[in-house]
Amino acid sequence: MTTHDARRLPARHPEDVEHLDGAARGELRLPFCRTCGRPFWPAGPVCPRDFSTDVAWLTDPGRGTVTSWVRFHKRYYDGDAVPYVVVQVTLDSGPRLTTSWTGADDPRAGEVVMVSFRHLGRGAYLPEFGPADRH
Numbered sequence: 001m002t003t004h005d006a007r008r009l010p011a012r013h014p015e016d017v018e019h020l021d022g023a024a025r026g027e028l029r030l031p032f033c034r035t036c037g038r039p040f041w042p043a044g045p046v047c048p049r050d051f052s053t054d055v056a057w058l059t060d061p062g063r064g065t066v067t068s069w070v071r072f073h074k075r076y077y078d079g080d081a082v083p084y085v086v087v088q089v090t091l092d093s094g095p096r097l098t099t100s101w102t103g104a105d106d107p108r109a110g111e112v113v114m115v116s117f118r119h120l121g122r123g124a125y126l127p128e129f130g131p132a133d134r135h
């Protein structure tokens, strides 16, 4: 678990509060559509599939696979440790997240991953993913 500069704390936009508060509890909270019954991401007031506004939240198990990844060698913010890896994870439930990588080795496309939660400071957490066999 890494702590970052306070200026990098996520903004608490109304559509993200449930997700951020869930992360602080160790839960991956995602919006889901009550009309088609499927979770989606990013969060918003409308289902991207059928435009239903009948949206609620669920706790996702946080298991998925690596779809793609990239290693950044440039420091964009003070306090960032470089290089660092960002992955795209397709959750077993469907949504695709762009997120931080916790693995010691490079991710592999198709690798099974599990969520964990990174403390950013001042009670703020974000989900991140790493190899499922280490959880």
Ligand SMILES: [Zn+2]
Pocket (backbone or CB within 6 Å): 033, 034, 035, 036, 037, 038, 047, 048, 049, 050, 051, 052
């Ligand atoms: Zn829907």
